[in-house]
Amino acid sequence: MYEKLTKRALINMYLGTGGAMIFCIGTLLIIEFSFILPNHIPVLSILLIILMVICLLNAVISPWFRFHRYRYKIDEECIDIIEGYIFTTREIVPIERLHKLEILKGPFDKICGVAKVNVTTAGGDVTIRFLEEEKAEQISKSLLKSINQEALKEKQKQEYEEG
Numbered sequence: 001m002y003e004k005l006t007k008r009a010l011i012n013m014y015l016g017t018g019g020a021m022i023f024c025i026g027t028l029l030i031i032e033f034s035f036i037l038p039n040h041i042p043v044l045s046i047l048l049i050i051l052m053v054i055c056l057l058n059a060v061i062s063p064w065f066r067f068h069r070y071r072y073k074i075d076e077e078c079i080d081i082i083e084g085y086i087f088t089t090r091e092i093v094p095i096e097r098l099h100k101l102e103i104l105k106g107p108f109d110k111i112c113g114v115a116k117v118n119v120t121t122a123g124g125d126v127t128i129r130f131l132e133e134e135k136a137e138q139i140s141k142s143l144l145k146s147i148n149q150e151a152l153k154e155k156q157k158q159e160y161e162e163g
Helices: 007-036 042-069 107-112 133-162
Strands: 071-074 078-084 088-094 098-104 114-121 124-132
Touching: 007 042, 007 107, 007 114, 007 124, 042 078, 071 133, 078 124, 098 133, 107 114, 114 133, 124 133
Parallel strands: none
Antiparallel strands: 071 078, 078 088, 098 114, 114 124
16 A cells, blocks of 8 residues: 655645745846846847746646655565656665665755655665655664564575575
């Protein structure tokens, strides 16, 4: 059964996207007032206004889509994460491939009371995002237990083969 995110995650997504939108629009305004207006290029002014509207619409729409598409599932065999806005991606990582876990919190995560569980595997990193802090701790402990069980199985297998 796939888990859904809490409303805190949606707030976090809006904060992050809003911050990126402010940076984007600020950069476009600097370009507008520094280069385009002094040189009287109305076509580029219209183009920049269109880009600003697109940035604003993206900041309003994308968090909603990302929130409703984000799902994750953790069972005895694997971690399965589905996420996306325009394109949906799915990451499936076998539990036996896990090597390291860390809980991460950015500035917006701390404000919203959410965290990320970053899982390192032999093939790279996978991150379960927008988890409530308590849930992140719970998942981390559960996955750590699974990592330890897999390591013990591997050690017993090596001892059996040697002996």
